[in-house]
Amino acid sequence: MKIYSSCVTLSAMKANHLALASAALLVLANPARADWTSCLGGLRHAAAGAGVSQQTIASATDGMEPNDAVSFMDKQPEFTTPVWDYVAGLVDEERVEEGRAMMQKYASALHAAQSRYGVDPATVVAVWGVESDFGKSFGKRYVPQSLATLACEAPRRNDYWRKEFIASLKILDSGDVAKDEMLGSWAGAFGHTQFMPSTFLGTAVDLDGDGRRNIASSAADSLGSTANYLRKSGWRAGEAWGFEVRLPEGYGGGAGRTRKMPMSHWESLGVTRLDGGGLGGGSAGLMLPAGRNGPAFLVTKNFDAIYAYNAAESYALAICVLSDRLRGRHGIQTPWPTDDPGLSRAERRELQSLLIRAGYDVGDPDGVIGTKSKEAIADYQGRAGLPRNGRASLKVLNALRGR
Known part of the structure; x- marks a missing residue:
């Protein structure tokens, strides 16, 4: 046992006191920093209590600082974008063509997923296309x-984010997904079909048979996991998600996705298929995403299973319409109740290129309408005598085209 001199001991004590004093001054000077450090420490402790190894906790969190996730909480496009804009950007010819190519490329994995879980390839690939643009x-x-960041700084749902944080560390601890692959959205969804960590733990499958459930690097695992998720959410094999319908003039009956009624009920109210034909059997709810003057749909329990993936009707509708297009069917036939329709991604890229030509800095013309693009559009709208709302629409595009 080594004996230290009292001088050394006193020096060490002084150093410790100085360190504590410095830490106290840091807390007083930056309470937000102290709050973050304390909260992250609590998260680390909770993860350890949930069985995550100290090695994984250290690797995942050492040096971690908060990011910008909280700033996106109230900006989800499925809740803030007109439904006609939302669907136009997600169901366009590019995505349909690429989706059909993916159905051929991954036909074996999709067949295996359908055999195990009963979900057809077009639906699974449509989810993939909407969630990550087929992995891009x-x-x-x-x-x-x-x-x-969300667990410590979000204005609401902190317990939810805390559970998802622990789930993300459990995934790393399992070895299914590597740390450098654990990249995703501001809300923590990741992989080809954007699973939340808790969804991954309860639903992900190893479809490619390599011993890992990896929805980040394996498209096959992602497709199988998505099919399994939809099955667990109530998917009924062989049943359609629904279809577009025509309402009788002056329709005054009820509506609502969850108000499921027999098809005979809707027929008695004068609801028909677009071609005037009968509705068939089963039950469905009448969904009017843009009110009674826009497209109308009868939707089944399978629509609800897709809705469970992300609780927004516009989101589920985009997936369902894309799945129909992948099957070779028509998209939405009834016009949206607007005189200024939304744009496809190709049209959005053209709009951005024309803004650049007009002298605006919008970054690369990638079809993503971010802050720079919205600010440029709003400025141009003001100059062109259009409503100044920053919306990428056909009227703005035509004005830029000189029409």
Whole structure:
């Protein structure tokens, strides 16, 4: 046992006191920093209590600082974008063509997924296309960091984000997904079909048979996991999600996705298929996403299973319409109740290119209408005598085209 001199001991004590004093001054000078450190420490402790190894906790969180996740909480496009804009940007010819190519490329995996879980390939691939553009857009934020930020700094649902943070560390601890693959959206969804960590733990499957459930690097695992999720959400094999219908003139009956009634009920109210034909059997709810002057749909329990993936009717509708297009069917036939329709991604890229030509800085013309594009559109709208709302629409595009 080594004996230290009293001088050394006193020096050490002084150093400790100085360190504590410095830490106290740091807390007083930056309480937000102290709150973050304390909250992250609590998250680490909770993860350890949930069985996550100290090695994984340290690797996942050492040096972690909050990111910008909280700033996106009230900006989800499925809740803030007109439904005609939302669907136009997600169901366009590019996505249909690529989706059909993906159905051929992954036919074996899709067949295996359908055999196990009863969900058809077009539906699974439509989810993939909407969620990550077939693997091209996972998100770039480190998932545990986003979830820790939300758990510590979000204005609501902190317990939810805390559970998702712990789930993300459990995934890393399992070895299914590597740390450098754990990149996703601001809300912590990741992989080809954007699973939240808790959804991954309860639903992900190893479809490719390599011993890992990896929805980040394996498209096959993602497709199988998505089919399994839809099955667990109530998907009925062989049943359609629904179809577009025509309402009788002056329709005054009820509506609502969850108000499921026998098809005979809707027929008695004068509701028909677009071609005037009968509705068939089963039950469905009448959905009017843009009111009674827009497209109308009868939707079944399978629509509800897709809705469970992300609780927004516009989101589920985009997936359902895309799945129909992948099957070779028509998209939405009834015009939306607007004189200024939304744009496809190709049209959005053209709009951005024309804004650049007009002298605006919008970054690369990638079809993503971000802050720079919205600000440029709003300025141009003001100059062109259009309503100044920053919306990428056909009227703005035509004005830029000189029409």
